[in-house]
Amino acid sequence: MPMSEHDHHTPPSDLALRVKALESLLVEKGLVDPAALDILIDTYEHKVGPRNGAMVVARAWSDPAYKARLMEDGAAAIGELGFTGRQGADIVVVENTERVHNMVVCTLCSCYPWPVLGLPPVWYKSAPYRARAVREPRAVLAEFGVTLADGVEVRVWDSTSEVRYLVLPRRPAGTESLSEDELADLVTRDSMIGTGLALTPGAKREPTP
Amino acid sequence: MNGAHDLGGMDGFGPIAPEANEPVFHAEWERRIFALTLAMGAHGAWNIDMSRHARERVDPGEYLRASYYEHWLHGLETLLVESGLVAADELAACYAAAPGNAAAPGNAAEDEG
Amino acid sequence: MPVLKAENVLAVLRKGDSARVDADAAPKFRPGARVRVRNLNPKGHTRAPRYIRNKVGTIARDHGVFVFPNTHAHGQGTRPQHVYSVRFEGRDVWGDDAPAGEAIYMDLWDDYLEPA
Numbered sequence: 001m002p003m004s005e006h007d008h009h010t011p012p013s014d015l016a017l018r019v020k021a022l023e024s025l026l027v028e029k030g031l032v033d034p035a036a037l038d039i040l041i042d043t044y045e046h047k048v049g050p051r052n053g054a055m056v057v058a059r060a061w062s063d064p065a066y067k068a069r070l071m072e073d074g075a076a077a078i079g080e081l082g083f084t085g086r087q088g089a090d091i092v093v094v095e096n097t098e099r100v101h102n103m104v105v106c107t108l109c110s111c112y113p114w115p116v117l118g119l120p121p122v123w124y125k126s127a128p129y130r131a132r133a134v135r136e137p138r139a140v141l142a143e144f145g146v147t148l149a150d151g152v153e154v155r156v157w158d159s160t161s162e163v164r165y166l167v168l169p170r171r172p173a174g175t176e177s178l179s180e181d182e183l184a185d186l187v188t189r190d191s192m193i194g195t196g197l198a199l200t201p202g203a204k205r206e207p208t209p
Numbered sequence: 210m211n212g213a214h215d216l217g218g219m220d221g222f223g224p225i226a227p228e229a230n231e232p233v234f235h236a237e238w239e240r241r242i243f244a245l246t247l248a249m250g251a252h253g254a255w256n257i258d259m260s261r262h263a264r265e266r267v268d269p270g271e272y273l274r275a276s277y278y279e280h281w282l283h284g285l286e287t288l289l290v291e292s293g294l295v296a297a298d299e300l301a302a303c304y305a306a307a308p309g310n311a312a313a314p315g316n317a318a319e320d321e322g
Numbered sequence: 323m324p325v326l327k328a329e330n331v332l333a334v335l336r337k338g339d340s341a342r343v344d345a346d347a348a349p350k351f352r353p354g355a356r357v358r359v360r361n362l363n364p365k366g367h368t369r370a371p372r373y374i375r376n377k378v379g380t381i382a383r384d385h386g387v388f389v390f391p392n393t394h395a396h397g398q399g400t401r402p403q404h405v406y407s408v409r410f411e412g413r414d415v416w417g418d419d420a421p422a423g424e425a426i427y428m429d430l431w432d433d434y435l436e437p438a
Contacts (some may be wrong), residue, residue: 019238019282020292022300023245030292031252035328037244042333045233045240047296085238086247089340090385092407102227107371109261110277119243125277128222133220134373134426135416143225153423160369161405161429162257162341163385211372218373218416219350251326251334257341262367285427 027069035087044119052083053116053166055188057198061171071095078116086163088115094159095168096194101148102167103194105133106159114165117192124193134158134168144195157194167191169198177207210262215268239278246285254292263287329359341389343402349432350404355381356438357408359430370434374426378438379410382427390431402430 018208026032040139056078060067063174070077074091088159091113094102107130112120123129132140137154139146146152159167169191175183186203234240250260264284265272272280289295326334333364351357357369369391383406390401414425 013409015279015282016236016238017242017307018304019245022285023241023248024284025303026245026249027301029295031325032245033325033327036248036326036331037241039328039331040244040335041234041240041246043332044243049233066275085335085338087339089338090342092383092385107373108369109264118296119233119250121227121275122235123225123227125217126225127219128225130216131219131222132225135220137424138421140225144227145319155425155427158371158426158428160371161385162339162388163405163407163429175434196327210367211363215371215373218372248326256368256394257339258389258391260389261398265367272366320333 025170031039040164042080044114048085048114050058050116050187050189050192051184052081053113053189053192054184055081055115055180056083056166057168057187057192058183061175061183062180063071067168070168078166082178084164085115087111088113090163091166092163093115093168094155098170098171099151100153100155101141101194102155102157102165103133103137104157104159104165104167105130107131107134108160111159111164116166117189121189141195144190146197154161167194169196173198174196174201210265213263213272214265240280242285246281249289249294252294252306254294256290260284260288263291279283343387343389343400345387345402347403347432348388349384349406351381351384351406351432351435351437353381353383357381357406357430357435358438359408359434360436362434364392366392368392368434370430371428373415374410374428376431377410377415378429379408379414381406382409383407386387388431390433391435392431401433405429405431406435407433 026129027034056070060070066077070093074093075089078091096102110120110125112124129140134156137156138148158164169187172186175186186199186201188196188199191198235259264280266287267280267283286300290300356378359374359376362368362370384436385405385407387402388405390403393399393401397419407427408430410426410428412426415426
């Protein structure tokens with residue numbers, strides 16, 4: 001049983017006050033440096049995001065030797081581009097092919113390759129995806145607008161350890177003449193989780209932030 | 210533990226319903242609890258496995274009701290008290306005294322006996 | 323007790339949080355081996371979900387030696403051991419009604435597994 005009625009059903013409107021009070025307490029006790037908090041927030045809100053992963057994918061599409069290194073040791077190759085840090089010490093890259101489509105989930109919590117994708121979206125951390133991705137992956141893909149050809153094997157990677165998974169989406173046709181930067185623009189966050197495909201050139205959208 | 214967090218294969222959840230162009234944080238308090246958790250982790254008073262287990266131990270109904278960063282708040286509170294960095298009564302007093310808390314002394318319509 | 327100072331944040335983040343252990347633990351299994359997930363139901367922390375317990379799969383990859391969460395979460399030490407990527411056929415996990423052509427890959431520690 002929970003110890004106090006506050007703990008059991010905190011109405012959402014109290015959360016802001018609760019967190020503020022907790023922060024004040026921890027600052028008062030000299031346990032946190034408020035300026036450090038601001039840098040942590042700025043780093044993951046503005047500096048680290050899926051554009052990192054898009055650049056890794058674009059490099060792998062463009063440079064077969066890089067791709068080979070990426071498939072051999074994901075974290076090391078990703079580190080060559082300067083993307084290192086929390087939740088990315090060990091990264092395995094899984095490649096989509098004509099025969100295999102990969103999808104990543106963390107059924108137990110929200111494990112996600114922060115250095116290449118930033119922080120996970122709410123849907124990735126929520127019960128419907130966590131429950132259904134391993135149970136009915138094709139139905140989940142259909143919700144994301146992805147239909148795979150018959151005979152394609154779906155592999156769902158449940159991130160139960162500290163190894164993090166990054167999907168290498170298939171390179172779209174008609175992209176031979178594109179620069180790495182232009183290729184990166186086609187690589188959506190969802191395509192690197194496996195709930196989407198890379199965009200075809202000419203699809204109108206914002207580049208991956 | 211066979212907790213509510215162990216969701217793989219559980220039925221009854223509806224559509225995934227992704228939000229288009231979702232912001233990284235949906236409220237200021239989410240930013241703060243994210244940063245507080247990472248900053249407090251740097252003390253070395255607990256490890257990542259302890260922090261996951263702390264989040265898992267919340268009441269199952271509450272786990273399924275709560276939003277993601279509420280899990281982080283529950284978890285941090287548990288870790289702070291269990292590690293001894295903050296005393297349980299210190300934490301309770303800090304919340305009780307927070308402005309707008311209906312259960313704070315003087316704020317409630319009547320005290321329970 | 324070190325307080326995280328603003329000027330150290332980026333360095334601390336860059337350093338990361340690897341759970342890999344430089345220890346000489348011998349693997350119990352080799353890629354290709356058939357394994358069953360042991361029917362362990364600890365009250366404490368585990369990273370073997372309920373849906374995979376008792377299921378039989380194939381070792382796809384040996385990730386190397388890592389901290390063991392079941393002990394680490396309870397202050398009982400790192401108990402370093404091999405973690406494997408194990409492949410399970412969808413039908414072996416969910417039954418014959420499940421579609422063909424679906425597989426689950428899960429990372430599992432030596433202590434979670436027994437030969438099948």
